[in-house]
Amino acid sequence: MFLNDLHLTPKNKLNIMLLSRFIIGSRRLIRPICLTSVTLIAACSFNEIDHSNDFENNGRDATALKRDQLYLKESLPPGLPYPEDNFRDGLTQQQAYLNRLSDRQFQLEDTQVDLADLKHVAYEISLWLDNPKYTPHLVAHQLAGQDQRGNVQITGYYVPVMPVRHLPDEEFRYPLYRKPTQTNAEGRYPSREEIDFESALAGQDLEIAYTADLVDNFFLHVQGSGVIEYEDGEQKLLSWGGVNGHPYRSIGKELIERGEIDRADISAQSIRQWLDEHPHRMREILSTNPSYLFFSEGLEKPVGAANVPLTPLYSAAVDPSVIPLGSILLAQVPKLDASGELVGHEFRLLLAQDKGGAIKGPGHIDWYQGIGEEAHFHAGQLKHFGKVWLLLPPSKPSSY
Structure with a gap:
């Protein structure tokens, strides 16, 4: 990637004086390794990321320049990665979503984006899809x-297919619920422990179906949607229907911190x-996530x-406070081998069409992987680091 406009704080300017120089390659900026000065050792420490993400070959570029801004403006690469056909369907849906919105602005720290900007990006990408020789007017x-060096952790989610029953029996006895219409006296919904282990929602006619495994239910909650299949072959799609408002806590992080699974x-x-x-410890661990x-x-x-x-392999869940829904992203996503080891990265366009309780900041x-x-x-x-760019127009478009 070529840097177009680099805004540095005085602290970063001082650090650059300690660096020899940047070496510019044909397609990307090759940054120097950290020097052994006291200030730079601290800057290059893996303490900049959550320790649960600090594992060998995690894809993180620890030598990248650190900065204070949420976004760093760069020029578009010479050639965008041309997507598969299903991306166009996703883009069409995204444009329909943007057209349903009323005019609004998104203040992303020092970067202001409005609805017209997002429409402009979708329009430019659609022109490019129709004519790959066209160069989109985008930045x-x-x-x-996570570390203010451009390293974004890219995890994956999917839609499972789960066998269920209309009514509970000895095996299929764990309910999937609709959202309650009433809260308790404190205006809150019950926690996970209260719902799953103390039957806090029983008797309210909220059960959609019954599964055979509470852990399956938990992972369905994490995924946010799924396909269920009843005993008579009927399939039904369950989608996100709201949350109980309790804070999200990763049980993977919990197990790492307890020394149960190596990070x-x-x-x-x-x-x-x-x-x-x-x-015998399932209740203890699942209940650490009250969401x-x-x-x-x-x-x-x-x-x-x-x-x-x-859209499989093109939709992404984001934090709307830093990436507005309806945005188009350029991402350098991890490439993994069959054993889950990182073997490189590839560029891909992504559509910001979803959000999740665990996706913050x-x-x-x-990254949505599909069904099944x-x-x-x-x-x-997927749990590795890559890089993400929000595509925006170089200046405000007039109207579309």
């Missing part, structure tokens, strides 16, 4: 990342395996928070 704004081995698969091997998700019925395809169908996005077991496998392996 890339790199997200500061390099943490994944959806390793968490499931640990819970299977420690059934609880409710489901809604009736849609035909999985949709995100933007209320548009999700400029250091994390969730293959998507489940890939989503469970």
